[in-house]
Amino acid sequence: xxxxxxxxxxxxxxxxxxxxxxxxLAFVVIGAIVVIVATRxxxxxxxxxxxxxxxxxxxxxxxxxxxxxxxxxxxxxxEISNYLRGSPDYAEYLDxxxxxxxxxxxxxxxxxxxxxxAPKEVQTSFKVMAKKSDITNIKSLLTxxxxxxxKEATEELLVPTGSLYDDLQRLSDxxxxxxxxxxxxxxxxxxxxxxxxxxxxxxxxxxxxxxxxDKYYLSKLLASSETPSDENKQILYSYVGNQxxxxxIKLILRAKVDGLDYDAxxxxxxxxxxxxxxxxxxxxxxxxxxxxxxxxxxxxxYSDVLTDVLPEYNETGSVALFEKALDKFLVNSAKSYxxxxxxxxxxxxxxxSQKEVEVRNLKVIARAKREEDFPISKIREMxx
Amino acid sequence: xxxxxxxTALAAIGAGVAIGFAGLGSGLGQGMAAAGSVGAVAxxxxxxxxxxxxxxxxxxxxxxxxxxxxxxxxxxxxLGQGSGLSDTAGIVAIGVGAxIGFAGLGSGMGQGMAAASSVGAIVxxxxxxxxxxxxxxxxxxxxxxxxxxxxxxxxxxxxxx
Numbered sequence: 178x179x180x181x182x183x184x185x186x187x188x189x190x191x192x193x194x195x196x197x198x199x200x201x202l203a204f205v206v207i208g209a210i211v212v213i214v215a216t217r218x219x220x221x222x223x224x225x226x227x228x229x230x231x232x233x234x235x236x237x238x239x240x241x242x243x244x245x246x247x248x249x250x251x252x253x254x255x256e257i258s259n260y261l262r263g264s265p266d267y268a269e270y271l272d273x274x275x276x277x278x279x280x281x282x283x284x285x286x287x288x289x290x291x292x293x294x295a296p297k298e299v300q301t302s303f304k305v306m307a308k309k310s311d312i313t314n315i316k317s318l319l320t321x322x323x324x325x326x327x328k329e330a331t332e333e334l335l336v337p338t339g340s341l342y343d344d345l346q347r348l349s350d351x352x353x354x355x356x357x358x359x360x361x362x363x364x365x366x367x368x369x370x371x372x373x374x375x376x377x378x379x380x381x382x383x384x385x386x387x388x389x390x391d392k393y394y395l396s397k398l399l400a401s402s403e404t405p406s407d408e409n410k411q412i413l414y415s416y417v418g419n420q421x422x423x424x425x426i427k428l429i430l431r432a433k434v435d436g437l438d439y440d441a442x443x444x445x446x447x448x449x450x451x452x453x454x455x456x457x458x459x460x461x462x463x464x465x466x467x468x469x470x471x472x473x474x475x476x477x478x479y480s481d482v483l484t485d486v487l488p489e490y491n492e493t494g495s496v497a498l499f500e501k502a503l504d505k506f507l508v509n510s511a512k513s514y515x516x517x518x519x520x521x522x523x524x525x526x527x528x529x530s531q532k533e534v535e536v537r538n539l540k541v542i543a544r545a546k547r548e549e550d551f552p553i554s555k556i557r558e559m560x561x
Numbered sequence: 562x563x564x565x566x567x568x569t570a571l572a573a574i575g576a577g578v579a580i581g582f583a584g585l586g587s588g589l590g591q592g593m594a595a596a597g598s599v600g601a602v603a604x605x606x607x608x609x610x611x612x613x614x615x616x617x618x619x620x621x622x623x624x625x626x627x628x629x630x631x632x633x634x635x636x637x638x639x640l641g642q643g644s645g646l647s648d649t650a651g652i653v654a655i656g657v658g659a660x661i662g663f664a665g666l667g668s669g670m671g672q673g674m675a676a677a678s679s680v681g682a683i684v685x686x687x688x689x690x691x692x693x694x695x696x697x698x699x700x701x702x703x704x705x706x707x708x709x710x711x712x713x714x715x716x717x718x719x720x721x722x
Contacts, residue, residue, distance in 0.1 A: 197567075203573065203654070208578070210584065216668060219589055222674065226593055230600025234608075271633045316563035520678060 212283045222520045224296035231526040254546045262276045284536045285310035285338030300403040310339030323383045369393045409522040412514045418451020434496045482506045571651025572637030575658030576630040583626025583665025590619030590673025597677030601684040615676040622665035622672040629661045641682030657711045664707020671700035
Protein backbone atom coordinates (compact mmCIF):
# COMPACT_ATOMS: atom_id res chain seq x y z
CA UNK A 178 0.00 0.00 0.00
CA UNK A 179 2.82 2.33 0.93
CA UNK A 180 4.43 1.58 -2.42
CA UNK A 181 1.17 2.44 -4.19
CA UNK A 182 0.98 5.79 -2.41
CA UNK A 183 4.67 6.47 -3.27
CA UNK A 184 3.92 5.75 -6.96
CA UNK A 185 0.97 8.18 -6.95
CA UNK A 186 3.10 10.87 -5.29
CA UNK A 187 5.95 10.48 -7.76
CA UNK A 188 3.52 10.44 -10.73
CA UNK A 189 2.29 13.87 -9.51
CA UNK A 190 5.86 15.08 -9.64
CA UNK A 191 5.96 15.78 -5.89
CA UNK A 192 8.60 14.89 -3.36
CA UNK A 193 7.49 13.07 -0.19
CA UNK A 194 8.05 16.24 1.87
CA UNK A 195 6.01 18.39 -0.54
CA UNK A 196 3.15 15.89 -0.49
CA UNK A 197 3.17 15.79 3.28
CA UNK A 198 3.15 19.58 3.41
CA UNK A 199 0.12 19.66 1.09
CA UNK A 200 -1.72 17.07 3.22
CA UNK A 201 -1.00 19.03 6.37
CA LEU A 202 -2.10 22.28 4.73
CA ALA A 203 -5.35 20.63 3.66
CA PHE A 204 -5.82 19.40 7.20
CA VAL A 205 -5.29 22.90 8.59
CA VAL A 206 -7.75 24.39 6.09
CA ILE A 207 -10.41 21.76 6.93
CA GLY A 208 -9.82 22.36 10.64
CA ALA A 209 -10.16 26.12 10.20
CA ILE A 210 -13.40 25.72 8.25
CA VAL A 211 -14.83 23.39 10.91
CA VAL A 212 -13.90 25.83 13.67
CA ILE A 213 -15.39 28.84 11.87
CA VAL A 214 -18.63 27.06 10.95
CA ALA A 215 -19.02 25.48 14.37
CA THR A 216 -18.33 28.60 16.39
CA ARG A 217 -20.51 30.99 14.39
CA UNK A 218 -23.75 30.11 16.25
CA UNK A 219 -21.95 30.65 19.52
CA UNK A 220 -21.17 34.24 18.61
CA UNK A 221 -24.94 34.83 18.37
CA UNK A 222 -25.72 33.04 21.61
CA UNK A 223 -22.87 34.18 23.82
CA UNK A 224 -23.96 37.80 24.51
CA UNK A 225 -27.36 36.59 25.74
CA UNK A 226 -26.20 33.91 28.21
CA UNK A 227 -25.55 36.19 31.17
CA UNK A 228 -28.60 38.46 30.79
CA UNK A 229 -30.85 35.48 30.10
CA UNK A 230 -29.81 33.72 33.30
CA UNK A 231 -30.50 36.91 35.23
CA UNK A 232 -33.91 37.57 33.75
CA UNK A 233 -34.88 33.92 34.15
CA UNK A 234 -33.97 34.15 37.83
CA UNK A 235 -36.29 37.15 38.11
CA UNK A 236 -38.93 35.40 36.05
CA UNK A 237 -38.84 32.57 38.57
CA UNK A 238 -39.70 35.09 41.29
CA UNK A 239 -42.78 36.42 39.49
CA UNK A 240 -46.05 35.49 41.15
CA UNK A 241 -47.74 32.43 39.72
CA UNK A 242 -51.50 32.04 39.27
CA UNK A 243 -51.96 30.55 42.73
CA UNK A 244 -50.19 33.47 44.39
CA UNK A 245 -52.18 36.01 42.38
CA UNK A 246 -55.33 34.17 43.41
CA UNK A 247 -54.30 34.42 47.07
CA UNK A 248 -53.73 38.14 46.62
CA UNK A 249 -57.13 38.56 44.99
CA UNK A 250 -58.71 36.89 48.02
CA UNK A 251 -56.85 39.11 50.52
CA UNK A 252 -59.11 40.96 52.94
CA UNK A 253 -57.56 44.40 52.64
CA UNK A 254 -54.70 46.46 51.26
CA UNK A 255 -52.49 45.78 54.30
CA GLU A 256 -52.63 42.07 53.59
CA ILE A 257 -51.48 42.79 50.04
CA SER A 258 -48.56 44.86 51.30
CA ASN A 259 -47.56 42.19 53.79
CA TYR A 260 -47.77 39.51 51.11
CA LEU A 261 -45.54 41.53 48.77
CA ARG A 262 -43.03 42.02 51.59
CA GLY A 263 -42.35 38.31 51.19
CA SER A 264 -41.02 38.97 47.69
CA PRO A 265 -37.42 40.24 47.63
CA ASP A 266 -38.19 42.27 44.51
CA TYR A 267 -40.83 44.43 46.20
CA ALA A 268 -39.83 44.21 49.88
CA GLU A 269 -37.03 46.79 49.70
CA TYR A 270 -39.36 49.49 48.32
CA LEU A 271 -42.40 48.79 50.47
CA ASP A 272 -40.73 50.03 53.64
CA UNK A 273 -40.27 53.52 52.22
CA UNK A 274 -43.01 53.99 49.65
CA UNK A 275 -46.72 53.44 49.14
CA UNK A 276 -47.75 50.20 47.47
CA UNK A 277 -48.46 51.72 44.05
CA UNK A 278 -45.24 53.68 44.07
CA UNK A 279 -43.26 50.61 45.15
CA UNK A 280 -44.68 48.71 42.18
CA UNK A 281 -43.81 51.53 39.78
CA UNK A 282 -40.29 51.84 41.16
CA UNK A 283 -39.75 48.10 40.82
CA UNK A 284 -40.94 48.14 37.22
CA UNK A 285 -38.77 51.17 36.45
CA UNK A 286 -35.75 49.48 38.04
CA UNK A 287 -36.47 46.36 36.00
CA UNK A 288 -36.42 48.33 32.74
CA UNK A 289 -33.23 50.02 33.85
CA UNK A 290 -31.56 46.70 34.72
CA UNK A 291 -32.55 45.08 31.43
CA UNK A 292 -31.38 48.13 29.44
CA UNK A 293 -27.99 47.92 31.15
CA UNK A 294 -27.40 44.21 30.71
CA ALA A 295 -28.99 43.61 27.30
CA PRO A 296 -26.52 42.75 24.52
CA LYS A 297 -25.27 45.79 22.58
CA GLU A 298 -27.04 44.81 19.35
CA VAL A 299 -30.48 45.17 20.98
CA GLN A 300 -29.62 47.55 23.80
CA THR A 301 -31.00 50.68 22.12
CA SER A 302 -34.57 49.41 22.20
CA PHE A 303 -34.37 48.49 25.88
CA LYS A 304 -32.82 51.88 26.65
CA VAL A 305 -35.83 53.49 24.99
CA MET A 306 -38.14 51.28 27.09
CA ALA A 307 -36.30 52.47 30.20
CA LYS A 308 -37.41 56.02 29.34
CA LYS A 309 -40.97 55.03 30.23
CA SER A 310 -40.34 56.07 33.83
CA ASP A 311 -39.21 59.55 32.78
CA ILE A 312 -42.20 59.95 30.48
CA THR A 313 -44.61 58.84 33.21
CA ASN A 314 -43.02 61.31 35.62
CA ILE A 315 -43.21 64.17 33.10
CA LYS A 316 -46.88 63.38 32.55
CA SER A 317 -47.50 63.41 36.31
CA LEU A 318 -45.69 66.73 36.57
CA LEU A 319 -47.75 68.26 33.75
CA THR A 320 -51.01 66.98 35.24
CA UNK A 321 -50.05 68.21 38.71
CA UNK A 322 -49.20 71.69 37.49
CA UNK A 323 -52.32 71.85 35.36
CA UNK A 324 -54.30 71.00 38.49
CA UNK A 325 -52.33 73.61 40.47
CA UNK A 326 -50.95 71.12 43.02
CA UNK A 327 -48.39 72.21 45.60
CA LYS A 328 -44.72 71.19 45.52
CA GLU A 329 -45.31 68.49 48.15
CA ALA A 330 -48.37 67.07 46.40
CA THR A 331 -46.52 67.08 43.07
CA GLU A 332 -43.51 65.30 44.52
CA GLU A 333 -45.86 62.70 45.91
CA LEU A 334 -46.91 61.88 42.35
CA LEU A 335 -43.39 61.39 41.04
CA VAL A 336 -41.90 57.90 41.00
CA PRO A 337 -38.26 57.99 42.16
CA THR A 338 -36.79 56.19 39.20
CA GLY A 339 -35.56 57.10 35.72
CA SER A 340 -32.63 59.23 34.61
CA LEU A 341 -34.50 62.55 34.90
CA TYR A 342 -35.98 62.05 38.36
CA ASP A 343 -33.75 64.57 40.15
CA ASP A 344 -34.39 67.24 37.51
CA LEU A 345 -38.12 66.57 37.57
CA GLN A 346 -38.18 66.75 41.35
CA ARG A 347 -36.61 70.20 41.14
CA LEU A 348 -39.40 71.22 38.76
CA SER A 349 -42.05 70.33 41.36
CA ASP A 350 -42.20 73.87 42.70
CA UNK A 351 -42.79 75.66 39.38
CA UNK A 352 -46.22 77.18 38.91
CA UNK A 353 -47.42 76.33 35.44
CA UNK A 354 -47.30 73.72 32.71
CA UNK A 355 -45.35 76.18 30.55
CA UNK A 356 -42.74 76.48 33.30
CA UNK A 357 -42.39 72.69 33.39
CA UNK A 358 -41.73 72.62 29.64
CA UNK A 359 -39.25 75.48 29.95
CA UNK A 360 -37.54 73.58 32.78
CA UNK A 361 -37.14 70.54 30.55
CA UNK A 362 -35.01 72.56 28.15
CA UNK A 363 -31.95 70.56 27.11
CA UNK A 364 -33.75 67.24 27.36
CA UNK A 365 -35.07 65.30 24.38
CA UNK A 366 -38.64 65.97 25.54
CA UNK A 367 -38.52 69.79 25.35
CA UNK A 368 -38.89 70.14 21.56
CA UNK A 369 -41.68 67.53 21.53
CA UNK A 370 -43.67 69.40 24.16
CA UNK A 371 -42.91 72.87 22.75
CA UNK A 372 -44.37 71.80 19.45
CA UNK A 373 -47.79 71.11 20.98
CA UNK A 374 -47.63 73.86 23.59
CA UNK A 375 -49.78 76.23 21.48
CA UNK A 376 -52.51 73.57 21.44
CA UNK A 377 -52.36 73.33 25.22
CA UNK A 378 -52.50 77.09 25.51
CA UNK A 379 -55.52 77.11 23.22
CA UNK A 380 -57.47 74.30 24.88
CA UNK A 381 -56.09 74.36 28.42
CA UNK A 382 -55.90 70.54 28.31
CA UNK A 383 -52.73 68.53 28.92
CA UNK A 384 -53.98 65.67 26.75
CA UNK A 385 -52.12 66.89 23.59
CA UNK A 386 -48.91 67.12 25.64
CA UNK A 387 -49.36 63.61 27.03
CA UNK A 388 -50.20 62.21 23.61
CA UNK A 389 -47.15 63.88 22.10
CA UNK A 390 -44.98 62.15 24.70
CA ASP A 391 -46.61 58.77 24.03
CA LYS A 392 -46.22 59.24 20.30
CA TYR A 393 -42.58 60.23 20.69
CA TYR A 394 -41.89 57.19 22.90
CA LEU A 395 -43.53 54.65 20.59
CA SER A 396 -42.04 56.16 17.41
CA LYS A 397 -38.59 56.09 18.97
CA LEU A 398 -39.11 52.53 20.18
CA LEU A 399 -40.15 51.39 16.72
CA ALA A 400 -37.27 53.23 15.05
CA SER A 401 -34.79 51.65 17.49
CA SER A 402 -35.64 48.16 16.27
CA GLU A 403 -36.41 48.93 12.65
CA THR A 404 -33.41 47.21 11.02
CA PRO A 405 -33.97 43.55 11.89
CA SER A 406 -30.68 42.13 10.61
CA ASP A 407 -30.83 38.84 12.49
CA GLU A 408 -33.42 36.64 14.16
CA ASN A 409 -33.07 38.27 17.58
CA LYS A 410 -33.67 41.72 16.11
CA GLN A 411 -36.57 40.42 14.03
CA ILE A 412 -38.24 39.12 17.19
CA LEU A 413 -37.60 42.40 18.96
CA TYR A 414 -39.04 44.32 16.01
CA SER A 415 -42.17 42.17 16.05
CA TYR A 416 -42.55 42.62 19.82
CA VAL A 417 -42.12 46.38 19.63
CA GLY A 418 -44.18 46.62 16.44
CA ASN A 419 -47.13 44.86 18.05
CA GLN A 420 -47.07 47.40 20.87
CA UNK A 421 -47.15 50.29 18.40
CA UNK A 422 -49.98 48.75 16.37
CA UNK A 423 -51.99 47.99 19.51
CA UNK A 424 -51.51 51.56 20.76
CA UNK A 425 -52.77 52.88 17.41
CA ILE A 426 -55.78 50.54 17.37
CA LYS A 427 -56.71 51.42 20.95
CA LEU A 428 -56.55 55.11 20.11
CA ILE A 429 -58.72 54.71 17.01
CA LEU A 430 -61.30 52.56 18.85
CA ARG A 431 -61.57 55.11 21.68
CA ALA A 432 -61.87 57.91 19.14
CA LYS A 433 -64.59 56.10 17.22
CA VAL A 434 -66.57 55.51 20.42
CA ASP A 435 -66.36 59.28 20.99
CA GLY A 436 -67.40 59.88 17.36
CA LEU A 437 -64.15 61.58 16.30
CA ASP A 438 -63.19 61.79 12.63
CA TYR A 439 -59.91 61.43 10.71
CA ASP A 440 -58.77 65.01 11.25
CA ALA A 441 -59.26 64.79 14.99
CA UNK A 442 -57.46 61.45 15.37
CA UNK A 443 -54.56 61.69 12.93
CA UNK A 444 -52.34 64.10 14.94
CA UNK A 445 -52.14 61.53 17.75
CA UNK A 446 -51.30 58.51 15.59
CA UNK A 447 -47.88 56.95 15.11
CA UNK A 448 -47.68 57.54 11.37
CA UNK A 449 -46.50 54.15 10.25
CA UNK A 450 -46.87 51.13 12.48
CA UNK A 451 -45.60 47.61 12.13
CA UNK A 452 -48.34 45.63 10.37
CA UNK A 453 -50.60 48.62 10.07
CA UNK A 454 -48.89 50.89 7.60
CA UNK A 455 -49.88 54.47 6.81
CA UNK A 456 -52.57 53.60 4.25
CA UNK A 457 -54.15 51.03 6.54
CA UNK A 458 -54.20 53.45 9.45
CA UNK A 459 -55.90 55.99 7.18
CA UNK A 460 -58.58 53.38 6.39
CA UNK A 461 -59.10 52.71 10.07
CA UNK A 462 -59.33 56.37 10.98
CA UNK A 463 -61.83 56.97 8.21
CA UNK A 464 -64.08 54.12 9.36
CA UNK A 465 -67.57 55.14 10.47
CA UNK A 466 -67.61 53.38 13.82
CA UNK A 467 -66.04 50.62 15.95
CA UNK A 468 -67.53 47.87 13.77
CA UNK A 469 -66.10 49.58 10.69
CA UNK A 470 -62.66 49.70 12.28
CA UNK A 471 -62.79 45.98 13.05
CA UNK A 472 -63.95 45.18 9.51
CA UNK A 473 -61.06 47.20 8.09
CA UNK A 474 -58.65 45.16 10.19
CA UNK A 475 -59.65 41.98 8.40
CA UNK A 476 -56.61 40.12 7.14
CA UNK A 477 -54.39 41.36 9.96
CA UNK A 478 -53.56 39.40 13.07
CA TYR A 479 -55.60 41.85 15.17
CA SER A 480 -58.84 41.00 13.42
CA ASP A 481 -59.68 37.72 15.23
CA VAL A 482 -58.71 39.20 18.59
CA LEU A 483 -61.23 42.01 18.23
CA THR A 484 -63.93 40.11 16.36
CA ASP A 485 -64.14 37.62 19.27
CA VAL A 486 -65.20 40.34 21.71
CA LEU A 487 -67.38 42.30 19.29
CA PRO A 488 -70.67 40.60 20.37
CA GLU A 489 -69.90 41.40 24.02
CA TYR A 490 -69.08 44.99 23.05
CA ASN A 491 -72.38 45.27 21.21
CA GLU A 492 -74.13 44.20 24.42
CA THR A 493 -72.20 46.34 26.90
CA GLY A 494 -70.79 49.19 24.79
CA SER A 495 -67.56 48.97 26.77
CA VAL A 496 -64.45 49.71 24.70
CA ALA A 497 -62.40 48.33 27.62
CA LEU A 498 -63.27 44.86 26.30
CA PHE A 499 -61.25 45.53 23.16
CA GLU A 500 -58.41 46.98 25.17
CA LYS A 501 -58.27 43.94 27.40
CA ALA A 502 -58.35 41.61 24.39
CA LEU A 503 -55.52 43.56 22.76
CA ASP A 504 -53.49 43.50 25.98
CA LYS A 505 -53.98 39.74 26.16
CA PHE A 506 -52.86 39.49 22.55
CA LEU A 507 -49.67 41.38 23.41
CA VAL A 508 -48.96 39.06 26.35
CA ASN A 509 -49.60 35.92 24.29
CA SER A 510 -47.48 37.09 21.36
CA ALA A 511 -44.65 38.02 23.75
CA LYS A 512 -44.92 34.52 25.22
CA SER A 513 -44.64 32.95 21.78
CA TYR A 514 -41.64 35.17 20.88
CA UNK A 515 -39.94 34.15 24.12
CA UNK A 516 -40.12 30.52 23.06
CA UNK A 517 -38.81 31.17 19.54
CA UNK A 518 -35.31 32.08 20.64
CA UNK A 519 -34.66 30.53 24.08
CA UNK A 520 -30.90 31.11 23.80
CA UNK A 521 -31.36 34.59 22.35
CA UNK A 522 -33.66 37.51 23.06
CA UNK A 523 -36.66 35.29 23.94
CA UNK A 524 -36.30 35.14 27.73
CA UNK A 525 -35.75 38.92 28.00
CA UNK A 526 -38.92 39.69 26.07
CA UNK A 527 -40.90 37.02 27.92
CA UNK A 528 -39.78 38.35 31.29
CA UNK A 529 -40.43 42.02 30.53
CA SER A 530 -43.89 41.26 29.24
CA GLN A 531 -44.78 39.12 32.27
CA LYS A 532 -43.33 41.67 34.68
CA GLU A 533 -45.49 44.41 33.15
CA VAL A 534 -48.54 42.18 33.50
CA GLU A 535 -47.69 41.34 37.11
CA VAL A 536 -47.30 44.99 38.11
CA ARG A 537 -50.47 45.91 36.29
CA ASN A 538 -52.43 43.09 37.94
CA LEU A 539 -51.05 43.96 41.37
CA LYS A 540 -52.15 47.58 40.87
CA VAL A 541 -55.63 46.42 39.88
CA ILE A 542 -55.84 44.23 42.99
CA ALA A 543 -54.50 47.00 45.22
CA ARG A 544 -57.01 49.51 43.89
CA ALA A 545 -59.86 47.05 44.32
CA LYS A 546 -58.84 46.28 47.89
CA ARG A 547 -59.01 49.96 48.75
CA GLU A 548 -62.69 49.91 47.88
CA GLU A 549 -65.21 48.62 50.40
CA ASP A 550 -66.54 45.13 49.52
CA PHE A 551 -65.22 45.10 45.97
CA PRO A 552 -66.36 41.74 44.52
CA ILE A 553 -63.59 39.20 44.04
CA SER A 554 -65.16 37.96 40.81
CA LYS A 555 -64.97 41.51 39.42
CA ILE A 556 -61.26 41.72 40.30
CA ARG A 557 -60.60 38.44 38.49
CA GLU A 558 -62.35 39.83 35.42
CA MET A 559 -60.15 42.89 35.46
CA UNK A 560 -56.90 40.93 35.58
CA UNK A 561 -54.92 40.32 32.37
CA UNK B 562 18.48 19.62 16.32
CA UNK B 563 16.71 16.56 17.77
CA UNK B 564 16.30 13.82 15.20
CA UNK B 565 12.60 12.82 15.09
CA UNK B 566 11.20 10.13 12.81
CA UNK B 567 8.47 11.26 10.37
CA UNK B 568 5.90 8.92 11.98
CA THR B 569 6.64 10.43 15.38
CA ALA B 570 6.32 13.95 13.98
CA LEU B 571 2.94 13.04 12.52
CA ALA B 572 1.89 11.63 15.90
CA ALA B 573 2.86 14.98 17.43
CA ILE B 574 0.47 16.68 15.02
CA GLY B 575 -2.20 14.15 16.04
CA ALA B 576 -1.58 14.98 19.70
CA GLY B 577 -1.87 18.70 18.96
CA VAL B 578 -5.13 18.20 17.08
CA ALA B 579 -6.50 16.03 19.91
CA ILE B 580 -6.00 18.51 22.69
CA GLY B 581 -6.30 21.61 20.47
CA PHE B 582 -9.75 21.01 19.07
CA ALA B 583 -11.10 19.17 22.12
CA GLY B 584 -9.82 22.01 24.30
CA LEU B 585 -11.41 24.58 22.00
CA GLY B 586 -14.81 22.88 22.23
CA SER B 587 -14.45 22.42 25.96
CA GLY B 588 -13.39 26.03 26.47
CA LEU B 589 -16.23 27.44 24.41
CA GLY B 590 -18.73 25.17 26.15
CA GLN B 591 -17.40 25.98 29.58
CA GLY B 592 -17.42 29.68 28.75
CA MET B 593 -21.08 29.53 27.81
CA ALA B 594 -22.03 27.52 30.89
CA ALA B 595 -20.01 29.82 33.14
CA ALA B 596 -21.53 32.98 31.61
CA GLY B 597 -24.99 31.62 32.33
CA SER B 598 -23.96 30.56 35.82
CA VAL B 599 -22.51 33.97 36.69
CA GLY B 600 -25.81 35.54 35.66
CA ALA B 601 -27.68 33.07 37.84
CA VAL B 602 -25.41 33.60 40.85
CA ALA B 603 -25.75 37.37 40.46
CA UNK B 604 -29.48 36.96 41.11
CA UNK B 605 -29.38 34.02 43.51
CA UNK B 606 -26.33 33.22 45.65
CA UNK B 607 -27.59 29.69 46.26
CA UNK B 608 -26.94 28.93 42.60
CA UNK B 609 -23.18 28.93 43.11
CA UNK B 610 -22.76 25.17 43.71
CA UNK B 611 -25.12 24.20 40.91
CA UNK B 612 -23.50 26.74 38.60
CA UNK B 613 -20.11 25.17 39.27
CA UNK B 614 -21.47 21.68 38.49
CA UNK B 615 -22.89 22.80 35.14
CA UNK B 616 -19.80 24.85 34.30
CA UNK B 617 -17.58 21.84 35.03
CA UNK B 618 -19.51 19.48 32.75
CA UNK B 619 -17.84 20.59 29.48
CA UNK B 620 -14.42 20.01 31.08
CA UNK B 621 -14.55 16.32 30.19
CA UNK B 622 -13.89 16.88 26.46
CA UNK B 623 -10.59 18.58 27.24
CA UNK B 624 -9.71 15.68 29.57
CA UNK B 625 -10.36 13.13 26.81
CA UNK B 626 -8.26 15.15 24.37
CA UNK B 627 -5.51 15.55 26.95
CA UNK B 628 -5.42 11.79 27.67
CA UNK B 629 -5.23 10.89 24.00
CA UNK B 630 -2.54 13.50 23.40
CA UNK B 631 -0.45 12.12 26.30
CA UNK B 632 -0.86 8.54 25.02
CA UNK B 633 0.23 9.61 21.54
CA UNK B 634 3.26 11.44 22.89
CA UNK B 635 4.29 8.46 25.06
CA UNK B 636 3.74 5.74 22.48
CA UNK B 637 5.26 7.72 19.62
CA UNK B 638 8.48 8.00 21.57
CA UNK B 639 8.32 11.76 22.03
CA LEU B 640 7.89 11.30 25.77
CA GLY B 641 9.90 8.56 27.49
CA GLN B 642 12.13 5.97 25.93
CA GLY B 643 9.79 4.39 23.34
CA SER B 644 10.90 3.81 19.76
CA GLY B 645 9.59 6.09 17.02
CA LEU B 646 6.50 5.35 14.95
CA SER B 647 6.41 4.21 11.34
CA ASP B 648 5.13 6.69 8.73
CA THR B 649 1.88 4.74 8.40
CA ALA B 650 1.34 4.68 12.15
CA GLY B 651 2.03 8.41 12.16
CA ILE B 652 -0.81 8.99 9.69
CA VAL B 653 -3.06 6.84 11.91
CA ALA B 654 -2.05 9.09 14.82
CA ILE B 655 -3.42 12.11 12.96
CA GLY B 656 -6.71 10.22 12.60
CA VAL B 657 -6.61 9.50 16.33
CA GLY B 658 -6.19 13.19 17.11
CA ALA B 659 -8.89 14.22 14.63
CA UNK B 660 -11.29 11.68 16.12
CA ILE B 661 -11.26 13.01 19.67
CA GLY B 662 -10.45 16.58 18.59
CA PHE B 663 -13.46 17.19 16.37
CA ALA B 664 -15.80 15.04 18.48
CA GLY B 665 -14.71 17.00 21.55
CA LEU B 666 -15.23 20.31 19.75
CA GLY B 667 -18.84 19.55 18.84
CA SER B 668 -19.61 17.85 22.11
CA GLY B 669 -18.13 20.62 24.23
CA MET B 670 -20.01 23.36 22.41
CA GLY B 671 -23.28 21.45 22.54
CA GLN B 672 -22.85 20.69 26.20
CA GLY B 673 -22.05 24.32 26.93
CA MET B 674 -25.27 25.48 25.33
CA ALA B 675 -27.35 22.85 27.12
CA ALA B 676 -25.64 23.62 30.44
CA ALA B 677 -26.15 27.38 30.09
CA SER B 678 -29.79 26.82 29.27
CA SER B 679 -30.19 24.41 32.18
CA VAL B 680 -28.72 26.93 34.61
CA GLY B 681 -31.31 29.44 33.38
CA ALA B 682 -34.07 26.88 33.82
CA ILE B 683 -32.93 25.95 37.36
CA VAL B 684 -32.62 29.52 38.55
CA UNK B 685 -36.21 29.98 37.34
CA UNK B 686 -37.45 26.69 38.77
CA UNK B 687 -35.40 24.66 41.28
CA UNK B 688 -37.08 21.41 40.32
CA UNK B 689 -35.35 21.50 36.93
CA UNK B 690 -31.98 20.42 38.35
CA UNK B 691 -32.16 16.67 37.63
CA UNK B 692 -33.67 17.19 34.19
CA UNK B 693 -31.09 19.86 33.44
CA UNK B 694 -28.27 17.46 34.29
CA UNK B 695 -29.75 14.77 32.03
CA UNK B 696 -30.13 17.13 29.07
CA UNK B 697 -26.66 18.58 29.61
CA UNK B 698 -25.11 15.11 29.81
CA UNK B 699 -26.55 14.06 26.45
CA UNK B 700 -23.95 15.82 24.24
CA UNK B 701 -21.24 13.98 26.20
CA UNK B 702 -21.92 10.87 24.08
CA UNK B 703 -20.28 12.34 20.96
CA UNK B 704 -17.06 12.92 22.88
CA UNK B 705 -17.22 9.35 24.23
CA UNK B 706 -17.61 7.99 20.69
CA UNK B 707 -14.62 10.05 19.55
CA UNK B 708 -12.59 8.87 22.55
CA UNK B 709 -13.45 5.20 21.94
CA UNK B 710 -12.59 5.39 18.25
CA UNK B 711 -9.34 7.14 19.10
CA UNK B 712 -8.42 4.29 21.48
CA UNK B 713 -9.42 1.66 18.91
CA UNK B 714 -7.34 3.40 16.23
CA UNK B 715 -4.36 3.44 18.53
CA UNK B 716 -4.76 -0.24 19.43
CA UNK B 717 -5.38 -1.55 15.93
CA UNK B 718 -3.24 1.04 14.13
CA UNK B 719 -0.11 -0.22 15.78
CA UNK B 720 0.43 2.69 18.16
CA UNK B 721 -0.68 1.06 21.42
CA UNK B 722 0.59 -2.38 22.23
